[in-house]
Amino acid sequence: MNDYGAGVGTLYKIEPLNKGFFQQPTIELAQSLLGCLLVKETRDGVSAGYIVETEAYKGPDDRAAHSYGNRRTKRTEVMFGKAGVVYTYTMHTHCLINVVSAGINEPEAVLIRALEPYAGIELMKQRRPIDKMKNLTNGPGKLTKAMGITMEDYGLKFFERPLFISEGYTPEDIARGPRIGIPNTGEAREYPWRFWVKGNEFVSR
Template identity: 70%
Template sequence: MDERWKGVFKIDPIVPSLPLPKEFYQQPTLELAQSLLGCLLIHQTQEGVLSGYIVETEAYRGPMDRAAHSFGNRRTKRTEIMFSEAGLVYTYTMHTHCLLNIVSAGIDEPEAVLIRAVEPFTGIDEMYKRRKVPVEKNLTNGPGKLTKALGIQMSDYGHPIYEPPLYIAKGNTPAAISAGPRIGIDNTGEAREYPWRYWVTGNRFVSR
């Protein structure tokens, strides 16, 4: 591992090869959002293995959550995958950026967890080429930044996150987890106050 990227984790130098099982994603959405912290997001690309430890997530609880795309059971071409089984990728575009979400809850329970930030692990030189930024902490400290760095695209919509080439593997348990309101959802009434954003306490790659 590049010495520049020593974070809060004690990292095994070998990238785990086994994806977390499908059953891992069947836990309640708020629990899943916290359980994903410290896990390793991996994308096998032609340029090599790009990966990073998940350090920030946001939970979106569907029909009862004004901040969720599926609020009120809104079912559109974009949100259709949210009504499927847990563990599938839900990608969407915001301000030209692709964002990565993991579908959670049960079928016809359209909930999801947004991956907000990762701590880079492997393929760092390739990430620099993709992001074209000089500052280390800006490489993957945001939902649009991490997808560009790891080469995650809208075409990954519907992909099972428990299968290569894009998958999540077991990582390291954070020493501490913080929680607070989600970001960028000002016009969502009481939902903007829900403390459903979770992050690894003290990690420098958290988006804010």
């Protein structure tokens, strides 16, 4: 899309997607999220970016999922609830953000891996200074820092403000392949559950 001059004021007219959008199978949701707009409202202002890369995690039978074997902890508790809820967690000091999917007691989720900046770019750069634009949000830890997403957002709903997902655009071409950064997970390393907008410069790799 590359509309880096988008006015933040227009974001106040953007509405969150209906919660019904999130009630689709996890693999399908991971693809449907591509092209959608992730928006975060803070005291400092509003920032937004198009989702261009996701990874699906299929719960109890997926060795790469935090909920593998129905593991239920304080961290994973939100995954056992309704679809469309925010699941944040910390990895190597970075906060990562996921969309809870599937049904009650079906702990699955979709990791948002990369965004294409759309609005609030200067605010995002203040939070995360960069030398090249493509490095601003081309990774799961990078995008949360740029967007001001923190562990305090855990349990919020993506279909309500202040952290929400809205309609964006429909990608012309979606690619898929194995997920990234999940060693020691056996055959789960090979599952082709990473999806991205083909040719987009903000994809993590």
